[in-house]
Amino acid sequence: MSSGQNLAPSEAALLARARELGLHLIADHYSEEILIAANVAQKLKANFPQPEDVTVDIWPSMSVREQQ
Amino acid sequence: MKLEWLTAAQISKAYRERKLSPVELVQSLIDRIDAIDDKVHAFLHVERETALAQARQAEADYMVGRVSSALHGVPYAIKDIIDVAGQATTCHSKVMLDHKATEDAVVIRNLRGAQALYLGKLALHEFAIGGPSFDLPFPPSRNPWNLDHHPGGSSSGSGAAVAAGMVPLALGTDTGGSIRHPAAACGIAGLKPTYDLVSRKGVYPLAFSLDHVGPMARSCEDLALMLDALVGRTPGVGPESAARDLNRGVKGLRIGFVRHFHEKDLVADPEVAAYLEEAAKVFEAAGAHVVDVTLPSLESMASVQKTFQFAEGWAVHHRMLAERPQDYGSMSRRKLLPGAFLSAAEYVMAMQKRREMIQAVNDVLREVDVLLVANSLDPACRIDDEAAAVRTYPRQARAPFNMTGHPALALLCGLSSGGLPISMQLVGRHFDEATVLRAGAAFEAATQWHQKHPEI
Numbered sequence: 001m002s003s004g005q006n007l008a009p010s011e012a013a014l015l016a017r018a019r020e021l022g023l024h025l026i027a028d029h030y031s032e033e034i035l036i037a038a039n040v041a042q043k044l045k046a047n048f049p050q051p052e053d054v055t056v057d058i059w060p061s062m063s064v065r066e067q068q
Numbered sequence: 069m070k071l072e073w074l075t076a077a078q079i080s081k082a083y084r085e086r087k088l089s090p091v092e093l094v095q096s097l098i099d100r101i102d103a104i105d106d107k108v109h110a111f112l113h114v115e116r117e118t119a120l121a122q123a124r125q126a127e128a129d130y131m132v133g134r135v136s137s138a139l140h141g142v143p144y145a146i147k148d149i150i151d152v153a154g155q156a157t158t159c160h161s162k163v164m165l166d167h168k169a170t171e172d173a174v175v176i177r178n179l180r181g182a183q184a185l186y187l188g189k190l191a192l193h194e195f196a197i198g199g200p201s202f203d204l205p206f207p208p209s210r211n212p213w214n215l216d217h218h219p220g221g222s223s224s225g226s227g228a229a230v231a232a233g234m235v236p237l238a239l240g241t242d243t244g245g246s247i248r249h250p251a252a253a254c255g256i257a258g259l260k261p262t263y264d265l266v267s268r269k270g271v272y273p274l275a276f277s278l279d280h281v282g283p284m285a286r287s288c289e290d291l292a293l294m295l296d297a298l299v300g301r302t303p304g305v306g307p308e309s310a311a312r313d314l315n316r317g318v319k320g321l322r323i324g325f326v327r328h329f330h331e332k333d334l335v336a337d338p339e340v341a342a343y344l345e346e347a348a349k350v351f352e353a354a355g356a357h358v359v360d361v362t363l364p365s366l367e368s369m370a371s372v373q374k375t376f377q378f379a380e381g382w383a384v385h386h387r388m389l390a391e392r393p394q395d396y397g398s399m400s401r402r403k404l405l406p407g408a409f410l411s412a413a414e415y416v417m418a419m420q421k422r423r424e425m426i427q428a429v430n431d432v433l434r435e436v437d438v439l440l441v442a443n444s445l446d447p448a449c450r451i452d453d454e455a456a457a458v459r460t461y462p463r464q465a466r467a468p469f470n471m472t473g474h475p476a477l478a479l480l481c482g483l484s485s486g487g488l489p490i491s492m493q494l495v496g497r498h499f500d501e502a503t504v505l506r507a508g509a510a511f512e513a514a515t516q517w518h519q520k521h522p523e524i
Contacts, residue, residue: 014409021408022390030393030401037405044375044406049368051420058419 014038071096072233073521076142076290079236083130083141090123090130090141094185097143101234104524107215109207110229112148112158114188119143122185129183138293138303140183144237147223148189149196150281151270152176159272161194162205162395163388173270175239175281175298182297187235190225196241196274197222197381198400199461200451210451211253212522213488217448218457220253222246226284227254232524237294238284243274244377245466247282248478248493253448255480255489255520257508258284259291260466262498263473266298275380278373278470287518288477288508289314295501313506319355321507323348324436326363329465333366336445343482343490344442350514351440351507361432361439364425369468372425375410375418376471382407399454426472430497433474438507439495441465443478447488465493475501477508480517 018027018034026034071093074082082088098116105111126141146152149159151169158164172180179186191209193199200208200218209224211217212232219228223240227250230238240247242260251258259282266281273279283294292311293303304311325348330336336344348358363369385404393401432439445463449456469476475496482490494511496504512518 018408021386023393023408025391026389026393026401026405030398033398033402033405034408036402038409041378041406041409044371044378045410045414047367047371048375048414048417049364049371049421051417052424054417054420056420056423058416058423 011035072100073286074236075287076139076236076285076293077287079142080138080140084135086130090126090185091120094119094123094143094187097187097235104232105234107210108212108228108232108234108524109209110190110225110232110234111145112160112189112191112206112225113155115186119185119187126183126185137182137297139179139297141185142237143185143187143235144179144239144294145187145190145226145229145235146176146239147192147226147241149192149241149272150176150239152186152189155189157272158205159195160192160204160206161397161400163392165205169270171270174267176270178300179297181300182303184237184297190223190229190238192224193222193246194397194400195272195385196243196246197403198397199403199454199457200224201397201399203397208451211448212524213255216450216452217488218253218451220250220444220448223250223284227251227256227258230254230256230284230286231522233521236285237290240282240284241271242280242282242470243278244373244470245464247280247284248443248466248476248491249464251284251478252444252491253489255491255522256284256286257288257291257480257518258282258478259295259501259505260469260476261295261501262475265499265501266295273384275377277380278376280470288479288505288512291477292501292505310501310505313502314509316506317354318351318507318510321356321438322436323351323356323358323507324361324432324439325358326439326441326465327360328362329366330442330445334445334463336442337447339447339482339484340442340445340490344440344492347481347492347511348440350511354510354514356507358440359436361436363432363468364428366465366468369425369471370462372418372421373467373471375414378407379410379415382410422471425468429472429474433497437496437503441476441493441495443491443493447484447486447490469495474498475504477504479508479511480520481511481515482517483520
């Protein structure tokens with residue numbers, strides 16, 4: 001459990017973002033988990049395959065019967 | 069007759085032939101649970117008195133020929149994320165210890181309609197997402213093949229209880245592989261049905277567009293019978309039954325082997341790869357045509373699935389996480405928090421990618437009838453090695469089919485040199501569970517792997 005002090009600016013920004021989301025208790029007591037989670041999300045975004053066509057409709061998303 | 073290894077179909081036959089009484093069976097399973105579950109930790113709650121009362125009623129029903137289905141009097145247990153009226157649905161979490169369900173989930177109602185016999189509630193990874201954690205109100209379930217090893221998850225108790233011969237049937241849920249992972253680790257059969265085929269009403273959500281409820285058992289026949297009951301059909305009866313093609317074999321069936329998942333995208337353990345090759349040969353020897361097919365890369369499909377899981381899981385849990393973070397296990401917090409850092413635009417793009425990927429899988433399934441796909445890429449790791457568990461969770465080929473909604477069957481296809489199960493997947497067209505189970509049943513008939521049980 002880290003104290004939340006002396007963090008690099010990016011880490012401080014992530015914790016500030018968590019507080020904006022109302023996650024004060026987690027930011028206070030589990031700040032390392034927030035930083036790990038932000039890193040996981042960042043890696044996911046970096047590897048995310050972009051849609052071939054950004055104009056493609058998103059709906060219906062899971063009506064598999066209609067997409068066969 | 070070793071009662072603990074009887075399948076549901078064998079139990080049903082023995083009841084009808086009056087070679088076995090429901091009371092005798094249920095008492096023997098309760099005795100087995102009492103004897104070994106302090107080591108396996110599969111059950112959170114056993115319905116001793118109620119189950120025996122139901123068994124006495126079933127016995128009376130059989131005596132007068134008042135038998136309503138092939139699962140009449142056959143015991144099942146459920147992952148404790150599914151509501152049973154009047155009982156706690158703990159989700160294996162401190163957060164939910166006081167939560168009491170007011171009505172049965174639809175799947176429970178349907179199983180009661182088939183007169184199946186409810187035996188109790190089973191352990192899981194907290195909220196179907198955590199891991200084999202030691203900071204929860206109940207201990208994590210263990211792998212019956214080796215108690216020091218991970219049983220898979222999140223339907224860990226379901227996998228362990230069926231594999232250990234404590235119950236022939238169990239219900240699991242599957243958002244990123246949570247039926248098929250414990251089925252793989254524990255060496256049993258598990259089916260994630262087509263998305264939306266089985267009702268999720270009364271099942272605590274993790275990610276709405278990925279969540280599936282499905283059966284876990286020791287044979288494909290039992291999966292078919294339980295699936296029929298879950299959707300409100302009479303088990304094993306009629307042209308809609310998932311069991312209708314179980315005895316047709318695979319002669320002439322076209323099977324697409326998705327080799328690139330485990331050979332190129334994420335390289336599997338050599339023993340896993342070897343057993344997958346062996347499975348392909350078994351199908352060819354039985355008359356199927358096996359050809360290589362290509363899907364989008366495993367990483368790209370998994371990353372789309374993860375986007376949904378994080379975003380939707382965050383929507384479900386963010387308020388409770390903000391108010392009671394200390395009541396969640398550490399692994400759950402870490403697996404839920406990434407959702408806080410995804411944007412709405414990223415979720416929308418994931419929806420667009422999902423449509424492309426569903427189409428890609430459908431295109432391949434127009435050329436072949438079933439896909440042969442890796443399951444876990446490694447045998448189960450040790451349960452107390454958290455770093456190993458974290459490493460192995462992404463090393464699987466299950467998550468793509470949560471995202472696309474195709475039915476996916478996990479089936480034992482070998483044992484590692486360390487004596488741990490190795491599993492494969494068979495994936496089919498939407499709502500074509502019957503063909504997937506047909507292929508699985510043919511594999512079982514040819515190999516008899518499903519007759520292997522742990523010594524516990």
